[in-house]
Amino acid sequence: MTAKTPWKRDCIDCPLLHCEGLRPLDKDQLKFMQGFKQGEFQIEKGTQSLVQGSISPHVYTLLEGVLFRYRILEDGRRQIVNFVFPGDLIGLQGALDDPLLHGCEALTPATLCVFSRDRMVELFAEQPKLGFDLTWLAAKEEAALEEHLVSIGRRTAKERMVFLALFLIERAAATGLDKKGVFPISITQSQISDTLGLSLVHTNRTLQALRKLKLVNWTVNSISIPDVDVAREFSHYEGSGSGVRPYI
Amino acid sequence: MTAKTPWKRDCIDCPLLHCEGLRPLDKDQLKFMQGFKQGEFQIEKGTQSLVQGSISPHVYTLLEGVLFRYRILEDGRRQIVNFVFPGDLIGLQGALDDPLLHGCEALTPATLCVFSRDRMVELFAEQPKLGFDLTWLAAKEEAALEEHLVSIGRRTAKERMVFLALFLIERAAATGLDKKGVFPISITQSQISDTLGLSLVHTNRTLQALRKLKLVNWTVNSISIPDVDVAREFSHYEGSGSGVRPYI
DNA sequence: TCGCCGCGCTACCATTTGACATAGGGCTGA
DNA sequence: TCAGCCCTATGTCAAATGGTAGCGCGGCGA
Incomplete structure (x- = not known):
C-alpha cells in the first residue's frame, strides 16, 4: 500500500459524477457515501497499490487512472487477471477475511477512494440499492473474467x-x-x-x-x-x- | 430449459439446510425465502438447464447434483468456465437484462431452486444480510474464476x-x-x-x-x-x- | 557526458500442443 | 443380434508456442 496524499475530497466533487458511462448517484446516496468514504489516495504509474497475500481492511473504488490486477505463483509466473477502469471496485474479490488473492499495479497515475471493509454490512442495511449495485458490479466483473477465460482457453x-x-x-x-x-x-x-x-x-x-x-x-x-x-x-x-x- | 416436476418443496425441508459446508439460514430468512422461492425443477444428467443467448427471467440455486457452466463460440469451440456445486447460485453472472452469456449442463441428476430476477431488489431491501451474502457468493465465484485463469494462462x-x-x-x-x-x-x-x-x-x-x-x-x-x-x-x-x- | 537498465526486436532451436487417422470397448435401439 | 454411436486410447506428423541469447535504442541517474 503506497499511500500518498491521504486527503478527502467531497463526494459532490467526485470525478465519477460526470463520467459518461457511469450512472451518477442520487442526492441521498451521495450523502451516505460521504460518510462512508474514508479518504483518497493517489499512486504513481508503476506502483503496487495492493499486494497479494496481505490482509487489507479496505475496499477501493478507482476514481482516476487505469490499473491491472494480477496473481503470481511462487515461482514467479504471473497472470494478469483483469484491467481496472474508473468506477470499478477493487478488493471485493474473494472472501472478506481472507488474505488478498491478487496484487494491483498502476498503468497510469491513479486515484483511489477508500472504504472500510467492516462497514460494508452497513451499506447493505442502509442503502439496499447500493448493495444491489455492488452485486451487479461483481456479476459484471465475473462476466468479464469468463470472457478472458474463453480467450485464453480457446x-x-x-x-x-x-x-x-x-x-x-x-x-x-x-x-x-x-x-x-x-x-x-x-x-x-x-x-x-x-x-x-x-x-x-x-x-x-x-x-x-x-x-x-x-x-x-x-x-x-x-x-x-x-x-x-x-x-x-x-x-x-x-x-x-x-x-x-x-x-x- | 428442460423443466421436470415443477413442484415446490418447503424451505424447511431444503436439503441445503443440513449440508455441512453451508451456513444454514435462520428462521426469519427461511420465512422470507419461502415466499421468494418460485419452485423447483429437476433435470437429468446430460441435459442443458440454461441455454447461452436466451433471456432468462430466473436465477437459480443448485440444491442437489453437479453442473458445469460453459461458453461457446460461433464456430463451436467450447470453454467450460466453472463447475457448480450445491448451494451455488446460477444466472447472476453478467448484467441482469442481458441475454445469458453461458450455458449450463448437468453432470449428474440435479435439482434447482427457482427465483425471479425481477424480485431481486426486494431481497436486498428486506433482507440486507442475504443481499450481502449474495455479493459474497459473487466475489467468491470471481476468485474461483481467477484461479482458473491463472491455471490456463500460466x-x-x-x-x-x-x-x-x-x-x-x-x-x-x-x-x-x-x-x-x-x-x-x-x-x-x-x-x-x-x-x-x-x-x-x-x-x-x-x-x-x-x-x-x-x-x-x-x-x-x-x-x-x-x-x-x-x-x-x-x-x-x-x-x-x-x-x-x-x-x- | 557516460554507463546502466529496461524494453522492443530478431534469430535459432527445443518443447509443447494440436490435427488427423484409426482401432477397440461398451452401450443402445432397431 | 447387429449396426451405430460415444468415448477412450494410440501413432505419426505438423504447427504453435516457448527458451535463450544477443543487439540496439532511449531514458535516467551518477
Missing part, C-alpha cells in the same frame, strides 16, 4: 490479442479515456503476454503480425484499431452488452 | 489437470459429495479438455501420464488423489480459504 494467439485490444478500447471509450478511437496508454509487451498467457517472444511476433495485417496497431503508448468491425469478426468478439454501469 | 498441462482435480475434490468434500477422498463423478475427457483449454488427444495423454506418476487417478467415473500434499505442491495449489459458505 482462442489462438492472434485472436486473443485482437480481443484484448477491443476489450480495452471499449472500456476506455466507456469511461471517456480514449481519443477518437485511440486509447493512449502504455502497456509493455511483458504485461500483454502475462495477460494473454503467452510468452514474451511470441507476444512480440504476434503483435507485429497484427500490425502487418492491419488488424490492431498496438504501440508503446497507444492502442488503435483500424477497422473495428473486421477486428470484431476476426476475434469473435461479441461486445459486452455495455450500457451504463453503476459504481461505488 | 500452468503447464499436467499442473492444470492436477489443479483441477484438487479443486473439484475439495469442493465435493465441502458439500459432502465425496467418499473418503474419492469423488464419484463422470466427467468425459472432452469436458476436461474444454475446461483446461487443451485438445482432446493431449488431455488423454496427460491423464495417463498423471496416472503413471501417481499424482491423480481420474477414471471414467471418479477422481481420486493418492497423496494430496504432493499434488498440492506439484500444481502450486493454494487451497481456497474455505470455511463455510452462505447460500440462497
Whole structure:
C-alpha cells in the first residue's frame, strides 16, 4: 500500500459524477457515501497499490487512472487477471477475511477512494440499492473474467490479442479515456503476454503480425484499431452488452 | 430449459439446510425465502438447464447434483468456465437484462431452486444480510474464476489437470459429495479438455501420464488423489480459504 | 557526458500442443 | 443380434508456442 496524499475530497466533487458511462448517484446516496468514504489516495504509474497475500481492511473504488490486477505463483509466473477502469471496485474479490488473492499495479497515475471493509454490512442495511449495485458490479466483473477465460482457453494467439485490444478500447471509450478511437496508454509487451498467457517472444511476433495485417496497431503508448468491425469478426468478439454501469 | 416436476418443496425441508459446508439460514430468512422461492425443477444428467443467448427471467440455486457452466463460440469451440456445486447460485453472472452469456449442463441428476430476477431488489431491501451474502457468493465465484485463469494462462498441462482435480475434490468434500477422498463423478475427457483449454488427444495423454506418476487417478467415473500434499505442491495449489459458505 | 537498465526486436532451436487417422470397448435401439 | 454411436486410447506428423541469447535504442541517474 503506497499511500500518498491521504486527503478527502467531497463526494459532490467526485470525478465519477460526470463520467459518461457511469450512472451518477442520487442526492441521498451521495450523502451516505460521504460518510462512508474514508479518504483518497493517489499512486504513481508503476506502483503496487495492493499486494497479494496481505490482509487489507479496505475496499477501493478507482476514481482516476487505469490499473491491472494480477496473481503470481511462487515461482514467479504471473497472470494478469483483469484491467481496472474508473468506477470499478477493487478488493471485493474473494472472501472478506481472507488474505488478498491478487496484487494491483498502476498503468497510469491513479486515484483511489477508500472504504472500510467492516462497514460494508452497513451499506447493505442502509442503502439496499447500493448493495444491489455492488452485486451487479461483481456479476459484471465475473462476466468479464469468463470472457478472458474463453480467450485464453480457446482462442489462438492472434485472436486473443485482437480481443484484448477491443476489450480495452471499449472500456476506455466507456469511461471517456480514449481519443477518437485511440486509447493512449502504455502497456509493455511483458504485461500483454502475462495477460494473454503467452510468452514474451511470441507476444512480440504476434503483435507485429497484427500490425502487418492491419488488424490492431498496438504501440508503446497507444492502442488503435483500424477497422473495428473486421477486428470484431476476426476475434469473435461479441461486445459486452455495455450500457451504463453503476459504481461505488 | 428442460423443466421436470415443477413442484415446490418447503424451505424447511431444503436439503441445503443440513449440508455441512453451508451456513444454514435462520428462521426469519427461511420465512422470507419461502415466499421468494418460485419452485423447483429437476433435470437429468446430460441435459442443458440454461441455454447461452436466451433471456432468462430466473436465477437459480443448485440444491442437489453437479453442473458445469460453459461458453461457446460461433464456430463451436467450447470453454467450460466453472463447475457448480450445491448451494451455488446460477444466472447472476453478467448484467441482469442481458441475454445469458453461458450455458449450463448437468453432470449428474440435479435439482434447482427457482427465483425471479425481477424480485431481486426486494431481497436486498428486506433482507440486507442475504443481499450481502449474495455479493459474497459473487466475489467468491470471481476468485474461483481467477484461479482458473491463472491455471490456463500460466500452468503447464499436467499442473492444470492436477489443479483441477484438487479443486473439484475439495469442493465435493465441502458439500459432502465425496467418499473418503474419492469423488464419484463422470466427467468425459472432452469436458476436461474444454475446461483446461487443451485438445482432446493431449488431455488423454496427460491423464495417463498423471496416472503413471501417481499424482491423480481420474477414471471414467471418479477422481481420486493418492497423496494430496504432493499434488498440492506439484500444481502450486493454494487451497481456497474455505470455511463455510452462505447460500440462497 | 557516460554507463546502466529496461524494453522492443530478431534469430535459432527445443518443447509443447494440436490435427488427423484409426482401432477397440461398451452401450443402445432397431 | 447387429449396426451405430460415444468415448477412450494410440501413432505419426505438423504447427504453435516457448527458451535463450544477443543487439540496439532511449531514458535516467551518477
